[in-house]
Amino acid sequence: MIEPANVFQGVDPFLASRFDALIEKFAKQHPGDDAKAIHDAFALALRMHHGQKRQSGEPYLIHPLEVAHILCDMTSDATCLVAGILHDAVEDTAVTLEELRKQFGDAVASCVDGVTKLSKLKFYDREERQAESVRKMLLAMVKDVRVVLIKLADRLHNMRTLAALPRERQERIAQETLEIYAPIAHRLGMGKVRAELEDLGFQYQDPEAFREIAEAIDSKRKANESLLGEIRTAVQTKLRREGIDARIEARLKRPYSIWQKLKRQKIGIDQVYDLLAVRIITDSVKNCYAALGTLHGEWHPIPGRIKDFIAIPRPNLYQSLHTSVIGPGGQPFEVQIRTEEMHRIAEEGIAAHWKYKEGQKGGVAHDEQQITWLRQLVEWQRELRDPGEFMATLKVDLFPEEVYAFTPKGRVIVLPRDATPIDFAYAIHTEVGNLCVGAKVNGRIVPLKYAIKNGDVVDVLTQQGHLPSKDWLSIVKTSKARNKIKAVINTTERAKAMEIGEKHLEREARRLGVQWKKITKDQVQAVAAEYGFPKMEDLHAALGYGKFSARQVLIKLAPEQVEAADRDAEPVAAPAPAPVRGDDKDLIIRVKGIDDVMVYRAKCCNPIRGEQIVGYITRGKGVAVHSLACTNVQNLLYEVERKIAVEWAKATEDSFAVKLTVSTDDRPGLLSQLTAVVFHEGSNIRALEAQPDDKRADGSAVINMVLDVRDKRQLERVVAAVRRISGVRDVERIQ
Ligand code: MN
16 A cells, blocks of 8 residues: 555645645544545546646646545545545546445445446447436436535536637537536535536536626626625614624625526616625524515515525525515615525535534435435436437426425425426326326416416316326426326327237137137247247237237247138238128127128217218228218218118127317316216216316316217217206217
C-alpha cells in the first residue's frame, strides 16, 4: 500500500493542494473519521488517470477531485468521496469493478458502477446508449441514493467547466442537463444544485437568450438593489414590531426562472416587473403564518399568488409559504416564508435527510419519500423497451411543473401539468383507473380529456367490468396511466386473439377433414413447443394474430389427412372463405334455402335479432344483412336482382353490441341506477362514458354506452326501463 506521504511525489502542485483541502474539509465535517480510504482512492486515481488530460489541457484528475469537493460540500460520507474520486476510473481507465470491490468494498464498487455509462460497443446509437445509461443509473439510485449525489456532482462540475468543449457538445450536454439532471435534482428537493444546473444549462443551451436576460438584470441591478435594500429594511422593521424573529434574504431572480416566466407568459423581458424576491426565514411554523399576515397587512397581496406549501408540501417535501405583494413605489415582489429546517430541506433535499440518517443506519436512506417517488418511476419505466419512448416518458415524469388536485375526501393527488381525470384515477389506484368511465370536477361532469387544474376536486366515476380504451393512450400524461392501460389492452387483445385462433384452428380442421376430436391436447402442446411456445394458448394467440396459418399447424398434427384433402380439392377451386354452415354454432343469420354463403351484419344499421332484415349480395364479400328500415339498403336495392331473403337462425345464444346515448340531468346516483336497470334487464355493459352535454350549459350530461343485447325485444325493454329513471331526458340508439 502506498503511504499517504508518498502520494504527492511528483504530483501537480495544484492537484496536491486541492486534495489537501478536501482532506481538511472532510476532517472538519467528520471529526475522528478515518480518511485512509480517501487517500488510497486518490493514490489509485493518480496512477490510473496518469497522463490523461481534460479538453481544457488540465490534468484529468482535477475533475474527479472537484467532484469529491462538491460531494464534501454536501457533507457526504467517506464512501461517497471515495466513489467520487474513482467515479470515472472504470469508464476511462484499465481499472475493473472487481478491483475496486476488492480494495474499497461493495458500496464503493456499486456506486461507481451506477454512474458508469454502458459500453459504446453494445449499443447501436447514441440515443439508445443514453437511454440505457440513464435507466441503469435510475435503477442504481433506488438501491443507493449516493449514486445520484455522485452523478449530480459529476454533472455539476462538467457544467461549470463546459466552456472548454466544442459548441455542438455544449449544446447536447446542456440540453440533457435541463431535461434530465436538473429535474432529478428538483424531484429530490436539492434546490441549490438544481438552480446552478438550470442556470448553467440555460447559458449553454441558448446563449443569446441568456445574454439578453443577464444584461437586462444587470442594467436594472443598481435600481433593484437599492429597492431590495429598502424592502429588506421595511420587512425587518415590520416583523420586529410584531415580535417575529427572522432573517431576511433579498435577491434578484435567477436567469433561468425569468426565462421560464417569459416563455410561459409569452412576454418580453421589459414586461417582467417582478425581478425581486425576498426570503423570510423564521423559527417556527406559527411565525411563518404570522409573517405572512404582517406582510399582507402592510402591502397589498396579488390575488392568486398565495400558495401554502406548508400545509400541502410538494412531493419533494419542499415547504414554504409563497406570496407576491405590491411593495413600496408600486413595485411588486415575491416572498417565500419558511423555517430554518424547511430552508435546509429546500436547499439540500435528499442530501439533508442523508446527513440525518447517516449516524443511525450506516447511511442508506431507504424510506425517504423522494426515494419512493424514484422507485415508482423506475417500476413504471421497467416495461418500456423502446429507448425513445423511455426517454420521452421519463421527461414527462421529471417535468417540474405539477398540479395539485383533491379527491372528494381531501386527499392530495399531485400530477404533471395537463394531466387528465384518467391520470388522476390511475394515481389513486390501478383498479380505479381501469374502471373509470367519467369524472366530475368540482361537482360538474367533464370530458375525460379535461386538463386538471390546481385545486380541482376530482370525483372519478367508475363502472364495474369496464375496461380502458385504446384512445386513452393519446390523452393521458403520466407514464403510470399509460403503462397500466397498455397492459390491460395487451391482455384483452391477447385473450381475443387466443379465442379467434382456437376457433380458426377447429374450423380449418373441419374444412380439411381432419378428425379434430381425435387430436389430443398433448399433440397440440407438442406443436406449440415446436414453434417455441411454452403453452398451447400461446399457439392459439399466434394463430389469432395471424403470425402463421392454421394449415401449417394442421400439417404437423395430421399430415395424411391434410394431404388427402389437398388431393381431393379441385385444382380450379378458389380458396373458399370459411363458409358459415347450418350446423355451425357461430351462425346467427342465414340465407333462406342456401347453406354455405358468407353473411355478415351491415355496420350502417347493425341489425339485431328480432328486427326485420334483408340481404344484399355484395361483390365478393358475401351477403350483407341490413335492417329493413335502413336507408342505405333502400338506396342499394334498386338493383333488385341483388336482393336476397335472409332470416334469423334459431337456437343461438349470441348477443349484439348496441350503442345507446342517454341524455340526462346530472344528479347523484344516476349512473349506478342506470347500470342497475341495465343489469336487471339481463343485458351487459361493454363500455360506458359520461360527458358534459356540450349543447346545453345547464350541467346536464350525456352518457354513451355499448350494451350486449340478445334481440330487439330485450333492447326495447332496456330502453323503456332507462327512460323511466328520473332525470333521464332521452335515450337514443346510435347507428
Ligand atoms: Mn465524470
